Amino acid sequence: MDFSWSDEQLAYRQAVVEFAQKELNSRLIERDHDSEFSREAWQKCADFGLLGLPFDVELGGQGADYLTTMLAMEALGYGCRDNGLIFSLGAHLWSGATPIARFGTPEQKDRYLRGMIDGSLIAVQGMTEPGSGSDAYSLATTATEDGDGWVLNGSKTFITNAPVADVFVVFVSVDRSKGWLGLTAFIVDRDTPGLTVGKPFHKMGIRTSPMSELIFEDCRLPAESMLAKRGSGMMVFNHSIEHERGAILAHTVGTMERQLEEAVAYARQRKQFGQTIGKFQAVSHRLVDMKVRLESARLLMYRLGWEWDRGGGKAIDASMVKLVLSESWVQSSLDAMAVHGAYGYMSESQIEREVRDALASRIYSGTSDIQKNIIASQMKL
Incomplete structure (x- = not known):
């Protein structure tokens, strides 16, 4: 490599x-x-x-x-x-x-x-429903064939970008008796009659990313709105979610690098008890942990990108990247706030916001527990 x-x-x-x-x-x-x-x-x-x-x-x-x-x-x-x-x-x-x-x-x-x-x-994907989160394939939203088109009924929730999105890739069931074999993807324009975009949710973090519900009430779509083939929704979703898990947190490597640089700079100039706080082992070891975490996460992510570019990469690889990057970002954000003390807790430091933002990464694109389940299953456990 x-x-x-x-x-x-x-x-x-x-x-x-x-x-x-x-x-x-x-x-x-x-x-x-x-x-x-x-x-x-x-x-x-x-x-x-x-x-x-x-x-x-x-x-x-x-x-x-x-x-x-x-x-x-x-x-x-x-x-x-x-x-x-x-x-x-x-x-x-x-x-x-x-x-x-x-x-x-x-x-x-x-x-x-x-x-x-x-x-x-x-654009954004519409997958999560009120009754299906981690259990992604237990969808209640349906598409019924009607003449030369389809009629969607149901709802989606916690849909990122929904309040501002122009187009949605929506996953529904065309035959619930077939389980995941009935899943199908459709491309839905925002202005399609029968589609209602809910009010934005107020969230703990990543607040500048809007999120809301999607409600489908006899939402009629032409046949050409189907993405791929009937019953291929699981294939479409697995492809996109694997890339999402492997790449949606790539930015956190840069974020953690910036957090570390700022924390080191602060530890070098902040003095307590007659010396800079970086001289105290409790602080220096925290910064060392941030450095090791950063470089480990970076290499794991690069390896996945290298594999993808060569036509490789498996679900376990994307899940490991998602798990490590999300958990590393959370801990590095907490460590950065701890190094900065009370100042790090203040909004003006912009550190407390990164703690709030980082916590969401343990949830979206599959929770950390779900990533561990995927990894364990790939290990045949």
């Missing part, structure tokens, strides 16, 4: 860092307080090319490999403190655009993917 970077890749990483620092952090404390999503920042990311990184040049994308995409997301996390924006970008990329890029017809790609890349369309 070779994780060395070309001069071009390193230059691009630095360009992403500088772009993010300059363009994506304005009014963040205020926007977090008000749960305000920045469509302006979203469009800036699209104009910079971040929304098209892993997609074909022919559709307006960058045609980047997975390792380069992960490096760019890492740089975004280092330069941008708006974890909600980055989470929304990740949900759009991996749960909305990726399944259409992989399974969509040429007409679907032309209609939707171009807009998802240029920023004019915001």
Whole structure:
């Protein structure tokens, strides 16, 4: 495995860092307080090319490999403190655009993917329901064939981007008696009659990423709205969720690197009992733990990107990356706050917000416990 970077890749990483620092952090404390999503920042990311990184040049994308995409997301996390924006970008990329890029017809790609890349369309997946969270395949939302189309009924909840999204990749059952063999994916436009987007939820963290319910009441779709084939929903979902788990937290490597640099700088200048606090073993060991955690997480993520670029990578690999990155981010955020003491608990430090934001990563894209279950099953336990 070779994780060395070309001069071009390193230059691009630095360009992403500088772009993010300059363009994506304005009014963040205020926007977090008000749960305000920045469509302006979203469009800036699209104009910079971040929304098209892993997609074909022919559709307006960058045609980047997975390792380069992960490096760019890492740089975004280092330069941008708006974890909600980055989470929304990740949900759009991996749960909305990726399944259409992989399974969509040429007409679907032309209609939707171009807009998802240029920023004019915001997308997301609709999977979670009030009665199905970790048990993702026990869906109650149905699609009934009617003439030359389909009629959807049911609801989805905790849908990231829903209040601002233009298009949804929705998973439903076309035959509940067949279990997962009846699962099917549909592409649903926001303005489709019968679709109601609920009011935004107020959350503990990642507040700048909006979230709400989707309600389908006799929502009629044309036959060409189906993504892939009837009964192939599990295949579509497994493909997108594996990429989501493996890549949606790539930014946290950059975030943890920034947290460590800031904590080390503070420990070198803050004095107590006549010496800098970094001289105290309790503090220095905490910083060492942050460093080891960062580098371990970074290498595990890079290995997955390397595997993906060679047509490899398994579900266990994506789950290990998701588990390690989420748990590492939570602990590093807590350690950063501990090093900064009372100041780290204040909103103006922007550290307490990262603790709140990090905690959500243990839940979305499959909880840490679910990742452990997947890993254990792959170990044949």
